Amino acid sequence: xxxxxxxxxxxxxxxxxxxxxxxxxxxxxxxxxxxxxxxxxxxxxxxxxxxxxxxxxxxxxxxxxxxxxxxxxxxxxxxxxxxxxxxxxxxxxxxxxxxxxxxxxxxxxxxxxxxxxxxxxxxxxxxxxxxxxxxxxxxxxxxxxxxxxxxxxxxxxxxxxxxxxxxxxxxxxxxxxxxxxxxxxxxxxxxxxxxxxxxxxxxxxxxxxxxxxxxx
Ligand SMILES: C[S@@+](CC[C@H](N)C(=O)[O-])C[C@H]1O[C@@H](n2cnc3c(N)ncnc32)[C@H](O)[C@@H]1O
Numbered sequence: 001x002x003x004x005x006x007x008x009x010x011x012x013x014x015x016x017x018x019x020x021x022x023x024x025x026x027x028x029x030x031x032x033x034x035x036x037x038x039x040x041x042x043x044x045x046x047x048x049x050x051x052x053x054x055x056x057x058x059x060x061x062x063x064x065x066x067x068x069x070x071x072x073x074x075x076x077x078x079x080x081x082x083x084x085x086x087x088x089x090x091x092x093x094x095x096x097x098x099x100x101x102x103x104x105x106x107x108x109x110x111x112x113x114x115x116x117x118x119x120x121x122x123x124x125x126x127x128x129x130x131x132x133x134x135x136x137x138x139x140x141x142x143x144x145x146x147x148x149x150x151x152x153x154x155x156x157x158x159x160x161x162x163x164x165x166x167x168x169x170x171x172x173x174x175x176x177x178x179x180x181x182x183x184x185x186x187x188x189x190x191x192x193x194x195x196x197x198x199x200x201x202x203x204x205x206x207x208x209x210x211x212x213x214x215x216x
Pocket of ligand 1: 046047048071072073074075076077078079095096097098101120121122123140141142143
């Protein structure tokens with residue numbers, strides 16, 4: 001087993017994080033005991049961040065103690081691994097606007113004390129203005145305006161740090177070539193003053209999706 005990023009491990013073909021709540025699964029993933037620790041399989045078909053790591057991501061800014069604003073938390077699959085990585089000293093403000101997945105997110109936060117679930121719309125930053133300054137913005141909301149929404153949230157809650165952005169080409173433009181869509185979204189970020197460090201295609205895990213790591 002090799003630690004490839006802080007709190008992220010590789011064992012053969014598997015990607016793993018250290019389970020913050022030993023004995024508990026979140027989405028049916030494998031649990032693996034090693035020494036005194038328990039590891040949780042991180043399934044790349046279920047998480048775009050895991051898919052980006054499997055496809056060679058170089059810049060992974062999350063570590064113990066990181067404060068993350070996570071837009072589009074759904075029922076908490078990827079947020080649970082982010083929660084493993086940032087540990088008890090970190091926090092994940094997990095924002096979701098749809099009530100059904102939000103209910104599962106609340107359940108998840110009962111055992112994972114470093115997840116703060118927020119039922120809010122990422123387009124209305126005034127509804128969660130009280131969130132503290134964070135180090136990293138993670139955005140996975142599959143909205144046609146998502147790059148603009150990410151930029152606005154970054155300006156209000158991050159100021160200096162990293163943006164991890166998942167882009168679904170078809171939710172921005174169904175007919176345009178995905179590579180063109182990715183390039184256009186990347187240019188929007190550069191225009192807003194970001195250094196785009198990486199743009200990773202998520203095939204074969206996710207069709208017509210890419211993952212961007214940017215810094216400001
Ligand atoms: C692709 S899913 C997220 C999956 C999740 N990030 C994961 O990896 O486990 C996108 C989620 O974003 C939510 N979403 C879309 N637009 C949103 C908005 N404006 N504000 C908050 N959540 C939004 C959707 O309800 C959906 O649950």
